[in-house]
Each structure stands twice: as structure tokens, then as C-alpha cells.
Amino acid sequence: MDKKPWTRWALGLQSLVLAFILTGCWDQVEIENRALVLGLAIDEASPSAAKLEPTVTHQKNEPLPKKMLRVTAQIAVPGRVPLGPSSGGMGSGGDGESPVWVVQVYGHSLDEALNNLQQQIADPRYLIHLRVIVISKGIAQDGLDELNDYLRRNPEVRRRTWLLVSDTEAAKFMKVAPPLERVPTLYLQAMVEKSIMMGKFPPNYIGEFWIEESNWGQDGYLPYVAIEGEENILIKGLAYFSGGRLAGTSTAVDIGAFMAVKGYNPGGFTALIPVPDLGYVMIKITERHAKTDMQIVDGKPHVNLKIHVEGMLDEHYDSGRTIGSEADIDAIEEAFEHSATNLVQKFCTQTQRHHSDIFGFGEYVRALYPDFWKRNIHKKSDWEQMYADIPISVHLNISIRRTGLKAK
Template sequence: MEKRKVVKGTTLVLWLVISSLLMTGCLGSREIDDLAMVMAVGLDKGKEPGTIKVTAQIARPGDVRGQTGAPTAGTGQPIWTASAEGRSIFEAIRNLARYSSRRVFWAHNQVIVINEEVAREGVSEIIDFFSRNHELRMRTWVVVTEDEASHLITTKTGLEVIPGVSMDKLFRYSEIVAEAPRTDMRTLQAAYLSRTTHPVLARVSPKNRQISAKANGEFGSNPQVELSGTAVFNRDKMVGWLSTKESHGLLWFVEHVESRVITLPCAGQRERSSTLEMKNAKFQVKPVYEKGKVEFDVRVKAMIDLVELGCPDVEDQYVWMQQAEKEAADLLRGEIESVLEAAQKRYHVDFLELGKVFENHYPAEWRQMAQSWDDAFEKAQVRVTVEANINSPVLLHKATKSRK
């Protein structure tokens, strides 16, 4: 009897569990093929004042991958782009649903493109929205463009089938040129929330660069997205741009720079040049606080390879390499000084994370200065010392020269 009761009880519990599982009717389930996967999103100002225009680049999986699953380019449009306006970002996004036959799904978004005008008015609501929403990822790249963001979103760019993925890979591979900071939502939010630092964002712009295979006479007929330069923010408002040279200098402060290409004109013939590649570098900032004055010591130690010797009258390349060390160091120092100049004199904001360094070294002094840090930063003296070591000619032991 006891056993039978236990069996009955177990059956009842099992029955309840099974039916409660089945009666949920697949709560919250949505099939992957019912989703419109956003690959890139652009934010522009709307037509009416106070509105925002959201442009979403959505992948069409059927054309991204062929019937057999292999990528097929050219059979159809791999992306579908739509834009909608609204008084807030969320409203605009919801308005997208008027046109989209599938549920707009944001988790695979690769890049957020912000128009310069929007950026100049302030990005705090963008930061809030994109970090609050659970479907959006903090590792999404954030960039600013002076062009219409919607234009950039619709540009077919890069080797990948989906332009958004191309832009993602552009960022991943950008360390080799080191011309723009790699800014994602997380770093943007961190810089915005930080007491010491102001945000910077990478700059993208369309450039007519692609050579069409069908009409190779028209060089550069198709625009491609270029990643180069930096947008500087004061709190949440964009205040200006940094040039490529200044961006080079900036990257030392905000990222770990290891690779650079340095081109030096030849001593005799200025139109010819040699090229060096930086392989490894150490960057150190040391704050000094004395008698109420803030000073910084910036030290760079770079290990450089000779990759292209274009100067014609080089007798011994090792001697040339020794001579070039100073020139290379000057060039690197010039870049760093230019960005310091831009930060201190032009924009008057600390986006170089120097305040953070200072706080770490002098926490007590920082507490007194925190309120007036931007002033102190402007007046701070920064000494830049660059040491360049050119010690490897890579594979060639002697300069390439005809012996005839």
C-alpha cells in the first residue's frame, strides 16, 4: 500500500511538471529565422527638430549564406537597410517595426555610427540607452562620422558579405596602422562616467577608393569606409576632431601601441624616403607633484625594424640606422606633443587619461584637485622623452645596391 501511494504521488508530480512545461507554450521563444539581425546602426538627426533618425543595416541570411550554407556574394542583396524616426532612440527603433517583416534583433550589432551633429549635441542618451538595454552588447564599436550616418550604413564596404562585419573586422585589424582609437560602448561609457577622463571616439568617413571590377576605368567609383582620426568629447558633447598625426599621439595614452609605420625622408634627397616599422614599445607616464604644480614625465622606448631602405647613397646601413634613430624619435615625440597641444590648448579637456594616472599616484592630492582638474591639466607641464632603437635590418645584411 505504501509503495503504491509513493508511485501515485510521483506520477502526479511528474504529470504536473510535464503539463506545466508544455502549457507555457514556448514562452518567449522566437525562432532564429524570425529575427532581423541588425549588423550596424546609424544615428542621425531627424527631419523634424528634436527627433532622431535610426538607420539599421539588417542581414538577409538567405543571401548571406547560400542554400548550401556557403557564402554567396552577388546572388542578391545580403543586407536590407531601413530607417525610422522618433523622438527618442527607442521610439525610433520601435518605429522600424513598421517596415520590418521580422522582429528587429540587436544582439549581433557590430557597430554604432553617430553623426557629427548628433554627437555635438550630446551622446548621453545614446550611452544610457545602449548600455541599459539587455539585448545590446557593450562590445559594440562606436564611431563618429561627419557624413550622414545613414549613408555610411548603406555603403557596401570591405571584403565581407555584410558591411557591418567588415567594419567590425576593420577595427580588429586596425592596430597595424594605429590611426584611430578602438572605442566600444564599454570604453565610451567608462570614459563618460569617469571623473578624470573625457571620451574619444574613432572617426569613420566614406572615401571613394574601391575599384569596380566591372568598370575598372572609373577609379574609385565606389565609396569605402575609412577608419582614421578621432572625435574628441567634452563630457558628452563632441568638441572637435583630431588629425591622423594627433591620433597617432593619442593612441599611446589610451591604448597599448605596439606597431607603427614610420617614414623618414632621406638626408640628401628629400623626395626619397626610407621606412621603419615599430615592433615593440614601452610607454610610461609618471606624474610629479611639487609645490602645487602638476608635471608629467612621458617616456617612450621603441624597438624598431628597418623595413624599406630607399635612400640611394647609404654605404653602411647599420651606420644609417644609428643616425635615423634620432629622427624617428623626433617624429614620435612630435606626434605626442601635438596631441598634448590639442588637449591642453585647443580643446581644454583631458581625454588622455592623465588625470587617472595622477589620481593613482597622488590620491590625497587628487581629492583636492578633482574639481578643478581641467584647469590644472591645462597648465600641467609635460616632458616627452622618446628613445628609439633601430636594431634590426630584418633579412638583409647589406643595403640593396647594384655592384656594377
């Protein structure tokens, strides 16, 4: 039998496979020819701002929505984004030049504003490297349905992007240049993510926020940030939502209460509390353990929170007494338990007042009592109304494992 035909077929097949493997990227775009958007800030704009908007997506005399947005984009300048230690001034790329270009545009929606942005820059814009989106408090209060719709449909937007709520004009965050980081957006991103590593903030990226807002038994929350002074950024608390709109904000210490209820680790918050006869002490939380018991009593869900935290004695403001006995440790633990229980109870009551179940208690009801859920909850707002009236009891205790060393 002649084997040459089979050899020819094998060589032909091999050539065909190699043709697919060795094919170049026909639609490639070099990174130097891309406008990489690192950060976006979205603020409200007055209706008069329509005069500043170019007619890119509509004709001049067409009837348009009265709502206007001002979008500030931070675009990376190729070759200037630093990869190592800086040798230049603050906010520079090492040679005194800014590593980012800040452009401000107007539009009736985020999509339209980004289309207007494309008219002002030469290279095609890409959101694949978008790291942070800052929205003003007013935008959050009006609702995020339209914003979320565009971002969820856009395949370039990563689910690990950060969505932040600002207590002031969001555009200011695109111009802040702290000494520790020459790219403002990357500083914002690093600040929030390092807070997670230190146990000072829960891991709640924009993807997690969308999941929470989609759940009928839970409401979403976002980091609430502020600018202190000229170049300092502060995580001020939580911005929590109800019905898709901003319902309220918390303080920074309430973040610790929220993480205690959820049992998030590692522990990183430190509490200053007064202890009778011992003065003031600082307790640093190292671990959190939480259990949520849900029961239906008299036709109403009852939440029983059991929280155990472990901590260490960080500092003692000397009041003439030293801490040297188990009785003193017991007194400190009792004082902390009383203070922390009041804090958690107060924060739960605050979210109930605003109809915002950021703890996800409704998901426990839906999972454990599906019949009750089907009879009483027909849309998300039904649970938000019910959440406002359910009893929540808190049982919190602490074990102080370390008291530190002190030379005598």
C-alpha cells in the first residue's frame, strides 16, 4: 500500500493547523494608541450645562432629558505612569510631568458623556483598566439604576472595580495627588484594598454591590469617602442603599460594628473605652466570629446575633493603677462588651430606620423559611418595609488574649 497519500494528507492538515496558530492579531491596537481611563468621577450638573455639551449623539433642537451629568475622566499618559520609585516631584511621573490627563465632559447619561469624551481625545478610549468610579452624594440619592445598567452591559468594566460615594464634589478626587502615590486613582484603589487587608473595611467591589442589590433579602453598601485638607483621603464610613437609592451614611466606627455582625476577618479596628477604676484603655480586635439565628415568632422574623471577638490590650491611659490581675481583665472585657453591644444595636436600628438591610438578614429568612417568604414577600420593597420592624437582639462577648509586656 502506498503511504505517500497519507503523508500528503498529514502534511496538509499540519499546515492548516499551523496557519491558525501562527496567525497574527489582525485587530491589535498598540497600548500607546489607547486612551486608558483609570478613574471616573460623576457629579450632577445644572440644566444650563446643556449649552456646554457638544452635539455628538443628538441634533441641536431635539427635546432632551433635563438631567445633566458632569463626568471627569482620569486618563493615563503613555510613558509617564511610573513603575518604580519616584525621582520627581509630588504627583509627577519622575520628570515633573503629570502621569495622567484629566478631562471633563458633560452629558445626559454616562454613555453619552463618554461618547462626548471620545470627541475630545485622539485615541480610542478603553475602560479595561478602569479602577475607581467616584460618584457624588447627590447622584447616589437620585438612584444608580441607569449607571449600573451601562456599567453591567459594558464588557470592559471589571467586577473588581471600586465604586465610591463622595461627601463632596466627586471631581476633586481625580485631582488629588498624595505624596505616597503619583497616580490619584491608584492611590484611591490601594487605600481601600489595603484597608481590607488590615481588617478595616469589608471586601465589597462593584460586582458584590450588584449582587447585593439584585437580592430581594439584602441591600447594597459602598465606601463613603471624603477629602481631608488638600491631599488626604478618608474612608468616612458606609453609604448604604434602599430601593436603589442612597438611604444613609454611617461613621467610620460603624464599619467595625458591621464587620462584627458579618464575622469578617482579620480584625483591625481599635476601640477606646473607659473602664471604671482603671481609666481608659485601647483594645485592638484581632478576630471576629459571628452567628445569626433566625426564627419566626408570632408571624414576624426575629434575629438573634451571637458575636465573639478576640482582642489584645493595646494601651492603658494610666490613672494611678496598673493592670495586673484577672479581675482587671474581666473589668475591661465587661466594659468593652457593654460599649460594643450598644454600638452594634444602635447601628442595626439606624439601618432599620432607613429600610436598608445591608446585613442580608432577609436572605436568611428566604433560605430557612421559604413558605413564609413566598406568602409575605412579593418584591424587594416588601422585605425592606418588614425589616424596619423586626426585633434584633445582640449578644457580644470578647476574650482578651494578650496584654503586652511592660518593664517594671
